[in-house]
Amino acid sequence: MNGMREIEWWRRRRPEKLTHSEWQLLHRRLVDITPRELGGATGLLRAAVAEDHQAAFRLALLLLSERPKTTVLRDLAASWALLAAHAPGLHGSRVGDAADVLEELHLNDLTEYRHKRRNRLAAPGERAAALRQATIAERYVDKAAPALARYRDDLKEAREADAPADTEPAEPAPDAGAMTWDVPTKRVIQADALPGGHRFEDKRLIEEFKPLLGELPLAGRVTDPDAFVDTLVGSFPWMADALTPMRDDLRLRTYAGLPWLHVRPLLLVGPPGSGKTILARRLFAQAGVGCDILSAGGASDNRHLQGTARGWAGAQPCGALRAVQHHSCANPGIVVDEVDKAGGSARNGRLQDxxxxxxxxxxxxxFYDECLCVDLDLSSVNWVLTANRTAGLAAPLKSRLTIVEVPAPAGRDLDAIMADLIGDVAAELGVRRAALPTLDPSLLQALQTDLDRHGDVRRVQRGLKRALAQAAGRTRRPVDA
Structure with missing residues (x-):
């Protein structure tokens, strides 16, 4: 059947790496296929079609509750759960719930393979597929919350949502622990339509950015600012004091009833290799808003940030709107790396300006975008800038930033750094952490001494990879790794 390939994307080694266009294609395929498999468009499906991510998750539960006998129905359930697990602006606990569902589905694949192997029914290639599911399941374990008890309530609400109109649904039982949250939205493009033209390039731009017209979600749900920041401090203990301004910002916003992520523009100043960029990326990933990285070092103009005017070949709107497009929310993160090294001129445009x-x-x-020829509201975009020093920054720019001094890490911080770096290496190789070779204690001591001497996370990362390579040369890989 046409379009079935997309509903198997949840089985990819790294399904979270789908591009924005692939997410949209997957949604369209599900909208097309699900009614045929269910025998009609139910009320819950209509809500999911309208990109109500709560409805998408409940639809996944409803499909699974019927114990789907076919692979197609199971793939449909998993795909709806995948959309919910990566939905911008979805209630944080529901993201964990959806991730739990995916984890169970992947582990079920592994269990099914083991059953077949015991009965000598496994086909060639199934072992690799099952181990791939185990790898994906482990990745979801890291992001999923232990929320299995909440499934019953969601399933009940899903069935009530699909009840006939003349049926009075039962009053749902109160749940003191559950929180409901209407996803806030905002218009980024301040126009009902994009000005067009007859040129092919103009039509391309209109088609590409038309999906951003109307309301977009404000993503990220920070209900407990202290827990949110404490998690960052656990991974970056040497930055505990540097994270205090962010903690204060989030506390005030939560008190005011504004829990979606928005922090005042930050400038992290510290020596090379102190983990500034890694912290910024982790902040946005933990909040669930995603981020774009702009390397300002050596930039000779401001085109990546300002965009290019319509009429030029390959014209693109400003970098902030492209980040909105990439992450499908009105408040993505943008990391401007090494802003103190940005070049430019009055003729070509200065990035700092x-x-x-x-x-x-x-x-x-x-903000007027010269490419799309419309005003943009970029006031909800989150900015983190990094620099080694502030001497090269203009005073007007510094006045708009919360400047935070970032110290270099020390040997005592190695355990926290290693926990993250080993996870990054495993993800890069597409294997489980357990599949990596065990490091010799003397190598760890050498890395700790190096960190004390140089305070450079990048050096530790390079040393870790060398140590793993040496250990791999002396160790046989486990059969089931």
Missing amino acids: TLLAMLEPGTAGA
Whole structure:
């Protein structure tokens, strides 16, 4: 059947790496296939079609509750859960619930393979497929919350949502621990349509960015600012003091009833290799808003940030709107790396000058994009800038930033650094942590001494990879790794 390939994407080694266009294609395929398999478009499906991510998750549960006998129905359930697990702006606990569902499905694949192997029914290639599911399951274990008890309530609500209109649904039992949250939205493009033209390039731009018209979700759900920041401190203990301004920002926003992620523009200043960029990426990943990285070091103009005017070949809107497009929310994160090394001129445009307009709330709320020829509201975009020193930054730019001094890590921070770096290496290789070779204690001591001497996370990362390579040369890989 046409379109079936996409509903198997949840079985990919790294399904979270789907591109924005692939997410949209998967949604369209599910909208097309699900009614045929269910025998009609139910009320719950209509809500999921409208990109109600709560409905998408409940639809996945409803499909699974019927114990699907066919692979197609199981793939449909898993695909709806995959969409919910990576939905911007979805209630944080529901993201964990959806991830739990996916984890169970992947582990079921492994269990099924083991059953076949015991009965000598396993086909060639099934072992690799089953181990791939185990790898994916382990990745979801890291992000999933232990929320299995909540499934019953969601399933009940799903069935009530699909009840006939003349049926009075039962009153749901109160749940003191459950929180409901209507996803807040915001218009980024301040127009009902994009001005067009007859040129092919103009039509391309309109088609590409038309999905951003209308309301977009404000993603990230920070209900407990202290727990959120404490998790970051656990991975970056040497930055505990540097994270205090962020903690204060999030506390105030939560008190005001504004729990979606938005922090004042930050400038992290510290020596090379102190983990500034890694911290910024982790912040946005933990909040669930995603981020784009802009390397400013040596930039000779501001095109990546400002965009290019319509009429030029390959014209693109400003970098902030492209981040909105990449992450499907109105408040993505943007990391401007090594901003103190940015070049530029009055003729070609200075990156720091463009930042002035994008960081000031007043001008960011009405930023004119020369490519799409419309005003943009970029005031909800989250900014983190990094620099080795502030000497090269203009005073007006520094006045718009919360400047935080980041110290270099020390040997005592090695355990926290290693926990993250080993996870990164495993993800890069597409294997489980347990599949990596065991490191010799003397090598770990050498890495700790190096960190004390140089305070450079990048050096530790390179040393870790060398140590793993040496250990791999002396160790046979486990059969089931």
